Amino acid sequence: MAKYYIGLDGGSTYLKAALIGNGRVIDTMVRNTGIDNDGTARKIANELCIRNSLKPSDIGYIMATGYSRKVLEVADDDISEITAHAYGVRLTAPKEYRPGMIIDIGGQDSKIIYLDGNYGVKNFSMNDKCAAGTGKFMEVIAQILETTIDNVGTLSLQAKNPCDINSTCVVFAQSEVISLVARKYDRCDILAGMHQSMAKRIIKMMKKSEKGGDILMTGGGALNIGLHRAFEEELMRDVYVARYPQFNGAIGVALIASERG
Amino acid sequence: MFTKRTETLRQRQDRRFINKETQTAAKYLRRMKELSGAPEGIEPFYNTLERIYVDMDYVKSGAYRHTIGTYCVMTPPELIYAAGAMPVKLCSGNYTAFSIGDDIAPRDACPLVKAVAGFKQTGLMPVYEDCSMMIVPITCDCKKKIAGMLSDRCEVMTLHIPATRNDDDIEEFTRQLYELMERLENITGNRITYESLSDAFRIVGYAQYELSEFIRLKKQMPYLIRGSHAMAILNAASYMTAGEWGRALHSVNETLKKRIAEKKTVTSKKLPRILLTGSPIVFPNIKIPLLIEENGGIVAGDETCMGERGMWDPAVITDNSFDGMINALANRALRPCPCPTFADNSQRIYRIKQLIKENQIQGVIYHVLRGCLVYDFEYKRIEDELGKLGIPVIRLESDYNEEDIEQLRIRIEAFIELIKLRQEPEKNKAVRKNF
Numbered sequence: 001m002a003k004y005y006i007g008l009d010g011g012s013t014y015l016k017a018a019l020i021g022n023g024r025v026i027d028t029m030v031r032n033t034g035i036d037n038d039g040t041a042r043k044i045a046n047e048l049c050i051r052n053s054l055k056p057s058d059i060g061y062i063m064a065t066g067y068s069r070k071v072l073e074v075a076d077d078d079i080s081e082i083t084a085h086a087y088g089v090r091l092t093a094p095k096e097y098r099p100g101m102i103i104d105i106g107g108q109d110s111k112i113i114y115l116d117g118n119y120g121v122k123n124f125s126m127n128d129k130c131a132a133g134t135g136k137f138m139e140v141i142a143q144i145l146e147t148t149i150d151n152v153g154t155l156s157l158q159a160k161n162p163c164d165i166n167s168t169c170v171v172f173a174q175s176e177v178i179s180l181v182a183r184k185y186d187r188c189d190i191l192a193g194m195h196q197s198m199a200k201r202i203i204k205m206m207k208k209s210e211k212g213g214d215i216l217m218t219g220g221g222a223l224n225i226g227l228h229r230a231f232e233e234e235l236m237r238d239v240y241v242a243r244y245p246q247f248n249g250a251i252g253v254a255l256i257a258s259e260r261g
Numbered sequence: 262m263f264t265k266r267t268e269t270l271r272q273r274q275d276r277r278f279i280n281k282e283t284q285t286a287a288k289y290l291r292r293m294k295e296l297s298g299a300p301e302g303i304e305p306f307y308n309t310l311e312r313i314y315v316d317m318d319y320v321k322s323g324a325y326r327h328t329i330g331t332y333c334v335m336t337p338p339e340l341i342y343a344a345g346a347m348p349v350k351l352c353s354g355n356y357t358a359f360s361i362g363d364d365i366a367p368r369d370a371c372p373l374v375k376a377v378a379g380f381k382q383t384g385l386m387p388v389y390e391d392c393s394m395m396i397v398p399i400t401c402d403c404k405k406k407i408a409g410m411l412s413d414r415c416e417v418m419t420l421h422i423p424a425t426r427n428d429d430d431i432e433e434f435t436r437q438l439y440e441l442m443e444r445l446e447n448i449t450g451n452r453i454t455y456e457s458l459s460d461a462f463r464i465v466g467y468a469q470y471e472l473s474e475f476i477r478l479k480k481q482m483p484y485l486i487r488g489s490h491a492m493a494i495l496n497a498a499s500y501m502t503a504g505e506w507g508r509a510l511h512s513v514n515e516t517l518k519k520r521i522a523e524k525k526t527v528t529s530k531k532l533p534r535i536l537l538t539g540s541p542i543v544f545p546n547i548k549i550p551l552l553i554e555e556n557g558g559i560v561a562g563d564e565t566c567m568g569e570r571g572m573w574d575p576a577v578i579t580d581n582s583f584d585g586m587i588n589a590l591a592n593r594a595l596r597p598c599p600c601p602t603f604a605d606n607s608q609r610i611y612r613i614k615q616l617i618k619e620n621q622i623q624g625v626i627y628h629v630l631r632g633c634l635v636y637d638f639e640y641k642r643i644e645d646e647l648g649k650l651g652i653p654v655i656r657l658e659s660d661y662n663e664e665d666i667e668q669l670r671i672r673i674e675a676f677i678e679l680i681k682l683r684q685e686p687e688k689n690k691a692v693r694k695n696f
Contacts, residue, residue, distance in 0.1 A: 042696040056693045074696050076689060082675035083682065121679050123655065126671065256682070261689045 004058050005261060006048065007254025008041050008075055009084070009247070010068030012108040013135075017044045018250035019052060020258060025091060027052055028247045037068040045074060060261025063253040079256060081249055085218060086113055086121045088252030092242035093216050100213015103202060103231065103239075104248070105221025107135040110202055114210045125205045131170045133201040135220050138227075140170055141194050144177050145187045149224075152191050156226035159192035168201055195230035203234055216240045218248040278383055279317060282357040286314030289545035296554055298527035299490050300520070302512035305505075306497035310544055313500045314355075319387045320500045322347040327449050328388075330395035330415075332377075332404065334566050334598060335422060337590040338503065339576065340438065342461035343453045344445035349388055350499035351395065352567060353377050354543030358386070359661035365410070366403075371632040372661035373541060374403040381414055388500065393448045396441065398422050400602040401635055418444055424604040426595045435591040442587075455583050462576065462586065468498070468507035469575045475510055476569055478517040480561070480620045483526040485517045488537065488560020489550040495568050496544040527559070533680035536562035536616055538643075539628035539657075540636045543567050546661055549628055552670055558677045562620040564613055565628070566600065574598075601635035609639065610646050617652060624680045625654040626673070630661075653679055 004021040010033060019027040029048055034040050041064070049056060064075035065084035072078065085104050089097075099115040110133045111126040131137055135149070142149050163185055167173040173194075180190050215237060221227055222245035231239045242248050268276070290311060312318045322328055325347035331338070332352050341348040353359075353376035362372075362379030380386045397408040398420040408419045420437055423430035442453050451457070475494075479486055494513065498506050520526065535558045537550060542565050550560050563569045576593040578585055599609035616622060625647055629637045640656050647654045655676045659665055 045696045056695050059693055061689050079678055080671060080675045082671070083678045120653075121675060124672075124675065126668065259686050 003060065004052075004054055005060055005254045005257040006045055006062045007084075007250040007252065007257060008044070008062065008064040008066075008069075008072055009081075009249035009253065010037055010041065010064060010066035010072055011106060011249075012067055014107070014246075015040050015044060015066075015068075016247050016250040017041075017048055018244070018247050018254045019048045019054075020091070020251065020254040023091075023258070025244060025247075025251055028244055028250065030246065033068065037071050038073050041072045042074045061257040063257035063260070065249050065253045076257075077260070079253060082111070082113055082121060082124050084249045084252035084256070085111075086115060086119060086252065087255045088248035088250075089115075089216055089218065089242060090119050091251050091255060092218070092244055092248050094240050094243070096214075097216055097240050098213045101206070101210065101215045103215060103217050103219075103222075105133070105135060105202070105217070105219040105227070107220060110134050110205075110219075110221070112202070112205055114207070115213065117213075123207070123210065125207070127202075127205060132168045132173075133198050137170050137173070137198060138194070138221070138224065140174055141177055141191070144174065144181065145190060147187070152194075153224040153226040153228075155188050156191035156195055157188075157229070159186070159188040161189055162196055163189050163193035165190075165193045165197040168197075173197070191226060192230075195224070195226045196234065198227060199230040199234040203231075214238070214240055216242055218242045218245045220246045222246075275383065275385055278357060278361070278385060282355065283315050283317065285356050286310070286545045289547055289551075290315065292551055292555075293489055293493055293547065296487055296489055296551070298487055300486055300513050300516040302509065302516050303490060303494065305501075305509040306494045309497040309500050310493065313388055314545065317385070317387060319391050320347065320349055321502075321505070323502060323505070325502065327393040328391050329445070329448075330389065330392035332396070333398040333400050333422075334571055334600065335398040335400070335420060335594040336396045337438065337576075337594060339458065339461040339465050339586075339590060340442055340445060340453065342464050342503065343458040344442075344449045345451040345457070346393070346445065346449050347502055349392065350567075351377060351389060351392070352499075352541055352543050353380060354541075354546030354661065355380065356546065356661045356663070358383070366407075369632045370406075371401075371403050371540075371630050372546075373543065373630060373633075374407045376661060377407055378410055381411055384414075394418060394444065396420060400600060401633075403632070416444075416448070422602055423595070424602075426603065431588075431591050431595060434595055435588055438587050438591055458583065458586050462578070464503050466575060468503040468510070471507045471510040471514060472569075474514050475517075478514060478521075481517075481521065482621060484528075484532075484534075484559055484561060485520045485526060486513075487527055487554055488535075488563060489547065489554050491563065492542060492547055492550050492560070492568060493544065495563075495571060496547075498571065499567070530557075531684070532557060532559040533677050534559055534561035534621055534623050535677075535680075536560075536564060536613065536620065536622040536625045537568075537628060538564040538613060538625060539640075540630035540633045541565055541567045542628065548663070548666060549626070549657060549659065549669065549673075552666070552673045553626065553677070556670065556674050556677055558673070558680075562616040562622050564599070564609075564616055570599065601639045606639065610643060613643065614646070614650070617647075617650065622652065623683075624676060625652055626676065627654055627656045629656060629658045631658055 009016040064072040064078040069078035102113040114122040327346040358379030359376040362375030576589040
């Protein structure tokens with residue numbers, strides 16, 4: 001009898017997959033989305049099975065989410081990112097987390113999801129019109145400062161006097177950073193300023209009335225310790241980080257799949 | 262080299278406006294027709310919307326020599342028919358007219374009023390230009406100011422809508438109806454008599470009877486008709502005489518009854534049943550009901566003033582005199598009305614709860630037009646009340662343009678998924694052979 005489930009999250013940059021069984025995350029995998037979304041998804045599902053010595057018949061149900069969810073034909077069904085992320089935190093949130101708010105920072109969008117006490121979606125806000133406050137923003141700034149996105153978090157923790165970056169638009173912020181570099185500001189200070197500016201930008205999307213519960217960060221952005229700190233400072237509250245933050249959506253759909261198959 | 266221009270600047274602008282307006286209307290009509298399961302007999306309603314917005318033609322007023330523009334549900338159509346004229350509802354959902362009105366009205370004014378201002382500014386819309394008079398109930402600040410703007414271009418009568426509904430308020434409203442009667446008589450040259458008013462009650466009463474029958478059929482489970490199609494039918498009422506509309510609705514009702522007998526429904530799938538409430542939804546701004554039904558939901562309840570609420574309440578005559586009839590109109594206009602213009606509007610909550618129970622609603626979508634303060638104010642209370650019943654509710658703010666469609670789509674999609682996930686999922690039993 002099948003008891004394993006696969007969740008696929010076809011994002012703008014990467015395709016993430018999660019394998020779950022018995023209510024636990026067993027394995028995760030990530031690949032560049034590429035041009036053949038469905039082909040990549042089939043390959044990734046196959047590799048997950050081989051790596052965990054499973055046969056395709058062991059997989060009860062496959063569910064997809066993300067931008068390319070409609071074209072992932074290997075999946076049995078698909079669901080929106082909002083629902084997927086809300087489900088994912090049931091497995092990825094730390095034990096002490098009381099459901100309240102999820103901040104998801106993806107490659108090209110960022111969203112805030114408000115949960116009720118039972119992890120049901122109450123409401124959500126999304127920024128999907130511009131790249132401010134997304135992973136792309138970090139990538140652009142990291143490039144100017146001759147570092148990579150994996151290092152910006154730790155570098156920014158060494159900052160002594162974080163700079164002000166006031167532009168919300170990625171393109172304008174880019175020129176603002178270039179002028180800071182020209183004025184010989186420290187790279188760590190600039191990065192700390194960038195995190196502050198991103199956090200402020202995302203906090204503006206939050207609803208003041210939604211105060212119950214704790215705050216949890218998901219998405220690739222949650223891997224950035226500098227950004228995590230910036231959120232805690234700006235919100236003046238503890239912010240939790242999900243386990244497998246990048247795979248939260250994929251884990252969420254895998255969990256929904258487990259209710260279907 | 263310049264191209265030789267044969268038209269004047271004004272002519273070119275007008276032509277562009279007409280092109281854009283007719284294209285948008287045609288597009289939304291097509292999307293509505295593409296939704297499966299429309300009942301037989303819906304064509305007269307489609308044809309009316311097409312005639313007004315795509316062909317940009319006059320209303321077919323038949324024997325009525327004058328048309329009178331009205332706004333809001335408080336204007337009594339009976340008085341207008343009694344004066345031998347036809348009422349035409351002018352609340353607008355037009356994106357093209359909105360873009361013109363956007364420059365005339367202040368930024369925070371609601372799009373409905375901006376669209377009205379835009380149409381009147383261009384002077385190109387026959388249904389507006391043909392009106393001998395416009396009746397504007399003052400239900401909000403935007404309506405008040407638009408009444409002033411419109412009076413530069415045609416005769417306008419405002420109806421003061423009180424904040425409360427005590428006997429004094431009804432008395433004052435009755436007085437206004439007598440004044441309206443006089444002005445209607447002056448314009449049409451016809452006297453409103455006991456006979457003509459009773460006839461008008463019968464004409465409107467017939468349409469109301471067919472509507473109540475329609476609403477009764479519409480809430481049957483499983484569904485006999487989609488909410489978007491019902492919306493088209495109800496919207497078309499603005500541009501048809503009550504008699505013509507009632508007769509056309511009668512044949513739709515017959516189709517729906519036939520569907521019951523043949524056990525035919527719109528779809529065999531279990532679609533989440535959604536109640537739509539909030540700011541008015543006027544053709545062609547029907548993106549929200551369309552998005553709900555294109556994304557796997559069904560609009561099973563409608564508590565909007567261009568929808569089911571519009572003609573829901575018949576006037577009840579308790580005193581068989583002329584005064585008794587006018588009094589009945591005043592009472593009907595104010596007492597049962599769940600419009601948020603009134604200070605205390607708890608009856609809207611009762612109405613919504615009643616609809617949730619009768620139509621087995623699973624979720625409520627609360628539509629707020631940008632700048633529509635009175636509806637936005639009531640959201641909080643309704644959210645709290647529905648929270649007690651465990652009914653999820655989502656507030657959707659939109660404007661008269663298409664830029665927010667993708668954001669609306671994702672919100673509606675997630676809301677429908679939320680309802681679906683509350684239901685017991687169907688188990689998949691097929692065995693997978695490969696990927």
